[in-house]
Amino acid sequence: MRPSVTELEVHDIRFPTSEQLDGSDAMNPDPDYSAAYVVLRTDAEEGTASEGTAFGGTACEGYGFVFTIGRGNDVTAAAIRSLRPHVVGRPVPLTAADLAALHRELTHDSQLRWLGPEKGVMHMAAGAVVNAAWDLAARYAAKPLWRFLAEMSPEELVELVDFRYLSDALSRDEALAILRAAEPGRAERAARLRERGYPAYTTSPGWLGYSDEKMVKLAQEAVADGFGQIKLKVGADLDEDLRRLRLAREAVGPDVRIAVDANQRWDVAEAVRWMSALAPYDPHWIEEPTSPDDVLAHAAIRAGQPVRVATGEHVANRVVFKQLLQAGAVDFVQIDAARVAGVNENLAILLLAAKYGRPVCPHAGGVGLCELVQHLAMFDFVAVSGSWDDRVIEYVDHLHEHFADPVVIEAGRYRAPTAPGFSARMYPESIAAYRYPDGPEWRTRLARQPAQGPSAPEPSAHEPSAPEPSVRQEDHQ
Amino acid sequence: MRPSVTELEVHDIRFPTSEQLDGSDAMNPDPDYSAAYVVLRTDAEEGTASEGTAFGGTACEGYGFVFTIGRGNDVTAAAIRSLRPHVVGRPVPLTAADLAALHRELTHDSQLRWLGPEKGVMHMAAGAVVNAAWDLAARYAAKPLWRFLAEMSPEELVELVDFRYLSDALSRDEALAILRAAEPGRAERAARLRERGYPAYTTSPGWLGYSDEKMVKLAQEAVADGFGQIKLKVGADLDEDLRRLRLAREAVGPDVRIAVDANQRWDVAEAVRWMSALAPYDPHWIEEPTSPDDVLAHAAIRAGQPVRVATGEHVANRVVFKQLLQAGAVDFVQIDAARVAGVNENLAILLLAAKYGRPVCPHAGGVGLCELVQHLAMFDFVAVSGSWDDRVIEYVDHLHEHFADPVVIEAGRYRAPTAPGFSARMYPESIAAYRYPDGPEWRTRLARQPAQGPSAPEPSAHEPSAPEPSVRQEDHQ
Structure with a gap:
């Protein structure tokens, strides 16, 4: 029986990078590098992968994420959760055709598309789930993603692309010609x-x-x-x-x-x-x-x-x-x-x-x-x-x-990756430690801040201890 | 003492308009017209408004919303909630300068800006809160919004605008000249x-x-x-x-x-x-x-x-x-x-x-x-x-x-509106009836659908009873 996606899990992971000014730039003075991290669980088991026992006896999973810089990571996590009905219960996507269908379904849900269209939180959420499905498929095939992709035929690859709105610049035939020209090398x-x-x-x-x-x-x-x-x-x-x-x-x-x-x-x-x-x-x-x-x-x-x-x-x-x-x-x-x-x-x-x-x-x-x-x-x-x-x-x-x-x-x-998948998997220990707001790394930090309502663990911009506004006032004009 | 914003409430309101094909078009075959609806509560009381007792003894509030077409309305509601720390505790915005400052703070939070920038869910959420603040300020001034705006000076109006990224097409001085030219009439x-x-x-x-x-x-x-x-x-x-x-x-x-x-x-x-x-x-x-x-x-x-x-x-x-x-x-x-x-x-x-x-x-x-x-x-x-x-x-x-x-x-x-505000207030009875998923209009409908996990009241695209994919497959190329 063909395996299915059994669960879509989402974690709000944040790292307190603003404490070191790592990542500071002219628009983003205090980023806390974060990931709305998605796990696709399946009932695929060891040995079903095409190249043997790549999974050490555990069920095959796929991982993906949206990268954010702190506040709003929960909003992105909510957007990923809203895609759950499109994924859970679905046969595990294994082929280019499966992955093309999933991508189209996630980006063409007309009600969700309204929230972009094809931009911002909802689009990034679709991207995280699509990428997790690619990670899953490449792990299942026991290939690093670059190789999994590079071993697909030009015909399979063009089927992955949504050419809507592109035809004035790139047709399906032109794309196919580009891919075919690269095939011999x-x-x-x-x-x-x-x-x-x-x-x-x-x-x-x-x-x-x-x-x-x-x-x-x-x-x-x-x-x-x-x-x-x-x-x-x-x-x-x-x-x-x-x-x-x-x-x-x-x-x-x-x-x-x-x-x-x-x-x-x-x-x-x-x-x-x-x-x-x-x-x-x-x-x-x-x-x-x-x-x-x-x-x-x-x-x-x-x-x-x-x-x-x-x-x-x-x-x-x-x-x-x-x-x-x-x-x-x-x-x-x-x-x-x-x-x-x-x-x-x-x-x-x-x-x-x-x-x-x-x-x-x-x-x-x-x-x-x-x-x-x-x-x-x-x-x-x-x-x-x-x-x-x-x-x-x-x-x-x-x-x-x-x-x-x-x-x-x-x-x-x-170096070219050799491990199966999209290199997207985080260690469970890191997820546990940096989950926001309940992981130990955040519980300690948030305990030092003034109390907020349980629904608003964010620091208030109006509290005396709040950081400076993120872009200086004189720069707004 | 100057009144403050005491609460930001958000409601996920959806109307089952897809049942009548109202709103159907070539990209959106089955919209359920929805609003992620925000209420700004204040401790402003009757009689503090500049033109007397416009509020019938109740506290002054402001209303705004993001319009969506169904699924994902909860994501937009989450985005509005993420703006709560910027608003709650803030003095009620009353003037052009207050409203300019609020708009800038909401759109220039660098961590939240990353989720756009300035587009999609997070940007629409900022818009709903900004609009609710305008509704509030106009109600406080006991003027319909169009008149509240049209009675501001050209100098006040240009201060409302974020000219960043516009200067190659429109400078502050050109904007001021346009507004001044219209002033006499x-x-x-x-x-x-x-x-x-x-x-x-x-x-x-x-x-x-x-x-x-x-x-x-x-x-x-x-x-x-x-x-x-x-x-x-x-x-x-x-x-x-x-x-x-x-x-x-x-x-x-x-x-x-x-x-x-x-x-x-x-x-x-x-x-x-x-x-x-x-x-x-x-x-x-x-x-x-x-x-x-x-x-x-x-x-x-x-x-x-x-x-x-x-x-x-x-x-x-x-x-x-x-x-x-x-x-x-x-x-x-x-x-x-x-x-x-x-x-x-x-x-x-x-x-x-x-x-x-x-x-x-x-x-x-x-x-x-x-x-x-x-x-x-x-x-x-x-x-x-x-x-x-x-x-x-x-x-x-x-x-x-x-x-x-x-x-x-x-x-x-x-007809030109005469009631104070931005005409954004919905009746509490409508909010109660059409709240998703717990309002009576939805409880009845959702009870007819196959059971879903509590976190996923959306109909699954993989259940036999699911609607057709929202854009036909042959249209995707």
Whole structure:
């Protein structure tokens, strides 16, 4: 009898990263990196996997998550729970056709679609469940996800994509042609990937909250560790950015690429002015110069100053990526594994980027984003774009210790994962410790704060002990 | 002592409208019109209002809501609850400055902003709370919202707007100039508005689920009732649309405008082909021809066929509206009162439309959207665009009976509201009856369905009794 999904579990996991200023940038001064984490349980048992006993006697499960930065993680968890009726009782999705059907059902529930459409909390929730299903299917097949995908036929892969709203830029036939063109080289590239790993860059030195000394030290360490590219956060103060970029350039020398990231801080004129000023230090790209919704502004910024433009981590869906490419608004396409509707929508975006000849340089960091997105970049290399030229996956050295199959970085490159699945599984001990608000790590912290009603464990913005407003008042205009 | 907000209450209210096919269209075959309804309670008492005892001895409250079409209304309610710490304990917002500060705090909480940014569930939740605060402030001032707004100075009004990401299209000074130019005529237009009412059109005849006979009868009744414009849903089948549009045109004659609405059904080429075919019946506009995120596609559709283009009810925020105007992608700007971040963001959109000389024709219908948006259109007429030429507010005759201050339509026009507030208050009896899942209207219905776990009262898509998938499989490509 074919196994079924028996349960969809959701956990609100938060890490108190704001205490260290890890992850601080011009728009996000105090993130608590968090995950609305989903577990798909099944009645599949050991030995039903196609390649034997990969599961150590336990039932086969699938894992996925939405990454958030703290407050609102519960809202995302509620959105994932609302998808339960679409999943529980369903046969375990095993094939491309199953995974295509699940993706369509989750993104085309007309009542839930109203809450986006195809954007924000509800769309990210669909993505977490879709990704958990992919994790499950790849575990069941006893293959790492990148390989599970890269062994599908071009015909199977195009069936995974929802081409609605894409046809003015990419037809099903064009997508098929891209995939077929990459097919002959798959085995050779997979071997090269296993041998060499995929190029990475690191953002660890560049958070705004770090001192100059800490930034310089971390930048030098990054180069010593083999990274050919680092990234600095900018956008709060131009004089400070000039100083920090100069120090970083002196620390790493002329041959290491330094990307900069404004985290949506600017309007068009401000972005052009700021990046014209930073240009002498040769920034590799300017990332998120303005609103991720603003295709026309990205095009204007790209045309108005000399530094190449990157965006994507907050781009809501394939329709906006399509327009960024159509309008010539971006040089680098920064997919995120957990913002769009999962593997299927990211496949659409990989195909669009290939059509327009733009390199995909994934966003990562946060909680588990490196673990997930490495699979998509490696699949892109093996079976879509067929290239890693000008391509790098972001790497941040945070929170990997909570994952059962953490990324492995060697000499500035991601090793190709070999464990089955999407590398999405967190340790049960981490889930228990960091569950919000009842895990021990939070019970202690929340006990120090003024009492709130049981339904509102959040710190109140109106209590004397509350943190500063997250964006300074003078920046609102 | 200045009164404070003492509580933020949220109710999940759903109406089983899918049973009548009211509201059915090419993308939304079975909506259950719903509201995630918020009540701001205060310790303000009778007599503290500036114009005397408007509140009949009860405490002053404010009401707002997110409109949804059923499933997921609980997710939106959770998002509203997550905003509670920003509101409870806060002094009651009374002035433009207070309302500007609240809007900024709700939309700039960096942790919650991550869930959009500025789009989807979290953004709509912020809008519901912002609107409830406006309702509260207008009630406190004992003025209908349109008048409360239209009596603010241009300087107060521009302070309400978040100009971030707008400056390449609209500066604060340009906005101020628009508002100042409209100032001299305010009193005359307000008097004209009170006398004549604001022009409306009706969608009641046009739902896809209605028979030809019902559609023709309702169209003729609409004309007899004084409407100069009706709207038909299209997009599921071209031959049917041609037949229905021909019948409607015969029923209403050549002088009544017939708009058509595809509810995001098409890609560019399909929209051009379809509307070229319908053009001989002289449709007044094609509404939502494609994805609301797709600025470039709207521009291509507008250029590719002769019918004017309208969109906006699902446009996520001011940044996308800005681009639709910059790209020359729309002829009519269809604001919605409950999708963006409330009155403040809609003011930004009204100013953008005025800058680009495009008429604002609000989306309404659903639950209470007519009640809310009439205030914004009337304020636009009095104090922003200064015109009602080419402008109409949508009207649908659904669910008004649940509101304490329902819209009044006479001879195809909205009467100017006179009751204090934003017309957002629902009757407690309606809330009690239609609360999901525990109100009596739902307890009865849910008892007829197969048992679900207590956390999942939704009908499962995998039970034999489940409805058809909401978008047909053959439409997914």
